[in-house]
Amino acid sequence: MTDVARSTEIAAVDSPASVKPKARTRSAKAMIDRYKWYEVAALYAGLAVFLFFVLAPFIEGFLVSLKPLAQLFSRPYSFIPKTWSFDAYVSMWTSVPALGLHIFNSFFISAVVTLIVVVIVVPAAYAFARFNFAGAGLMLGGFLAVNMFSGAVLLIPLFRLMRTLGLLNSYWAMIVPGAAFLIPSSIWLLRTYMLRIPRELDEAAWVDGASRLYTLRRVILPLAMPGIVVVAIMTFIGAYAQQFIFALTFNSKTEFMPLPIGLFAFFGKQEVIWNELMAASFVGILPVMIVIVFLQRYLVAGLTAGAVKQ
Amino acid sequence: MTSTRSATLFAFALLAPALIYILTIVAYPLFDTIVLSFTNASLRQEYDFVGWANYQRIFGAGNFTEVIIRTFIWTFFSVSMKMLIGMCGAVLLNAAIPGQTLFRILTMPPWIVPMAIGIFMWGWMYNGQFGMISGLLQNFGLTNGPIAFLAYGNTAFWATIVTDVWIGVPMVTIYFLAAMQSIPKDLYEAAWTDGAGRFYRFRRITVPLMVPAIITMSLLSLIATFNSFDIIWILTQGGPSGSTTTMIIDTYKTAMGSRKYGEGAARAVVISIFVTIFCITYFRAVRRLQQGEAK
Numbered sequence: 001m002t003d004v005a006r007s008t009e010i011a012a013v014d015s016p017a018s019v020k021p022k023a024r025t026r027s028a029k030a031m032i033d034r035y036k037w038y039e040v041a042a043l044y045a046g047l048a049v050f051l052f053f054v055l056a057p058f059i060e061g062f063l064v065s066l067k068p069l070a071q072l073f074s075r076p077y078s079f080i081p082k083t084w085s086f087d088a089y090v091s092m093w094t095s096v097p098a099l100g101l102h103i104f105n106s107f108f109i110s111a112v113v114t115l116i117v118v119v120i121v122v123p124a125a126y127a128f129a130r131f132n133f134a135g136a137g138l139m140l141g142g143f144l145a146v147n148m149f150s151g152a153v154l155l156i157p158l159f160r161l162m163r164t165l166g167l168l169n170s171y172w173a174m175i176v177p178g179a180a181f182l183i184p185s186s187i188w189l190l191r192t193y194m195l196r197i198p199r200e201l202d203e204a205a206w207v208d209g210a211s212r213l214y215t216l217r218r219v220i221l222p223l224a225m226p227g228i229v230v231v232a233i234m235t236f237i238g239a240y241a242q243q244f245i246f247a248l249t250f251n252s253k254t255e256f257m258p259l260p261i262g263l264f265a266f267f268g269k270q271e272v273i274w275n276e277l278m279a280a281s282f283v284g285i286l287p288v289m290i291v292i293v294f295l296q297r298y299l300v301a302g303l304t305a306g307a308v309k310q
Numbered sequence: 311m312t313s314t315r316s317a318t319l320f321a322f323a324l325l326a327p328a329l330i331y332i333l334t335i336v337a338y339p340l341f342d343t344i345v346l347s348f349t350n351a352s353l354r355q356e357y358d359f360v361g362w363a364n365y366q367r368i369f370g371a372g373n374f375t376e377v378i379i380r381t382f383i384w385t386f387f388s389v390s391m392k393m394l395i396g397m398c399g400a401v402l403l404n405a406a407i408p409g410q411t412l413f414r415i416l417t418m419p420p421w422i423v424p425m426a427i428g429i430f431m432w433g434w435m436y437n438g439q440f441g442m443i444s445g446l447l448q449n450f451g452l453t454n455g456p457i458a459f460l461a462y463g464n465t466a467f468w469a470t471i472v473t474d475v476w477i478g479v480p481m482v483t484i485y486f487l488a489a490m491q492s493i494p495k496d497l498y499e500a501a502w503t504d505g506a507g508r509f510y511r512f513r514r515i516t517v518p519l520m521v522p523a524i525i526t527m528s529l530l531s532l533i534a535t536f537n538s539f540d541i542i543w544i545l546t547q548g549g550p551s552g553s554t555t556t557m558i559i560d561t562y563k564t565a566m567g568s569r570k571y572g573e574g575a576a577r578a579v580v581i582s583i584f585v586t587i588f589c590i591t592y593f594r595a596v597r598r599l600q601q602g603e604a605k
Binding site: 127154 | 318320322323325327328329331332335336338339342343346395398399402403405407413414415416418419423425426427428430432434435439440441442444448476484508533534537539540543558565571574575581582585589593
């Protein structure tokens with residue numbers, strides 16, 4: 001900031017004309033948000049109940065992972081472990097020998113799905129955002145309709161298709177259908193974002209003699225980067241959170257199983273070693289949980305941009 | 311620039327990968343489902359067309375209508391609870407009190423963690439002998455003996471609903487919260503200046519302006535819930551004695567359990583018809599809401 005700019009800003013702040021209305025609006029805002037003590041108490045009580053509902057399974061799961069098995073199967077029930085033990089976090093690696101691999105598979109599958117979706121979605125979203133071709137609206141609607149059909153409904157033909165393509169029992173059996181159901185919402189999300197980039201920029205590049213592809217690569221891509229990041233994060237989360245039905249049906253090889261299915265096999269056994277199951281779950285989801293704390297802004301942005309305004 | 315022929319060609323070239331992908335992995339299977347529903351396809355490669363036989367069979371046996379009704383009841387309660395709890399959550403998270411950001415982050419885990427893992431945790435909580443819910447109820451003397459929630463039809467039905475609500479609530483909450491925050495602040499300030507109380511402002515400003523968001527989310531949630539598979543499959547596999555068998559579970563069992571692809575496809579077609587109806591309703595609602603906005 002130059003000195004001149006700074007000094008004018010200071011002058012503006014100092015002048016009483018600009019101070020007064022600002023102060024008034026601030027006080028109005030503060031007053032409207034002011035709660036009586038019992039209102040604050042009620043809000044916190046409400047939040048406590050709400051967050052307990054949301055987090056109870058995680059709290060309980062975590063405490064279970066710290067209880068020795070004998071204590072887990074004893075009565076009366078106690079929420080807090082009587083003796084704390086980290087044994088489950090050690091023994092789980094022998095009980096589920098492929099645990100590390102399952103965690104890796106979960107990440108690997110989600111990462112490849114994200115890559116495929118981004119590569120396919122960026123040009124498609126650009127096409128929908130910039131070109132008025134015949135049937136664009138219908139196609140856009142068609143893509144949205146895909147979102148409404150779950151993989152479960154299409155499982156039989158998908159199974160046959162995967163068998164024909166020879167993809168059963170491989171990573172691709174989970175990646176290919178997984179990506180398909182994440183493409184439509186990503187197109188919508190990114191299109192909304194690209195619509196906000198001024199058209200004049202494309203036109204200026206066009207006038208300067210840039211080819212269409214060059215415009216997309218050098219003008220639109222850099223500007224759309226924040227939007228693409230949101231799409232990538234949302235896709236990764238989607239791919240990561242929904243790994244179940246395709247992995248359950250299209251793959252039976254342990255070495256390719258993602259974490260949920262690897263643990264589900266464990267869960268299906270007659271005697272479930274619950275503390276290890278919970279410990280393994282926590283170790284498996286911890287990396288994502290940490291990432292989420294840093295990315296939560298993007299998540300909210302992604303969800304609201306995609307859904308509130310279309 | 312946009313209306314020339316080369317522009318159209320370029321647009322289709324950009325769209326081609328997405329189009330081919332979706333046509334192969336979604337559109338073709340949808341078409342194949344309809345074809346298969348008229349055949350006696352099974353694990354064998356070859357199959358014959360059997361006309362309406364599959365449909366006659368599934369509607370002839372009484373339990374399919376039962377499954378449909380059960381699916382609708384299950385979906386109805388799940389969606390209404392998601393909307394109600396989501397709305398409460400949004401109001402609470404919208405309040406300007408210390409810790410707001412932290413509470414918002416803490417709302418997200420069920421949505422972000424692999425669904426299956428959250429469901430495992432519920433599976434343990436529902437355990438009758440040693441699970442948390444039954445355990446706490448007994449500790450507080452609310453029940454005499456242990457309740458194995460997943461062992462009885464009635465409790466299993468509600469247990470699966472609660473878990474489904476738990477998974478759906480974060481997304482609904484965050485969505486409602488965003489809609490709530492997009493309401494212009496000056497509306498509240500004007501009402502406040504006129505002496506309107508907090509509850510009055512909520513009823514007269516927040517709720518009416520949230521109607522589009524509520525309608526949109528209810529319909530999206532309806533479709534997602536109707537298609538819900540993981541929760542029931544992990545917790546009960548449709549049992550005990552079919553009490554949590556929704557249409558999706560029923561289709562999965564027929565197709566993947568008994569390997570009756572033809573009959574399974576017929577059941578899937580019935581689901582698709584319902585989903586299409588919901589889908590059309592959703593598109594119409596969104597269009598009408600947008601027109602209302604434009605006015």
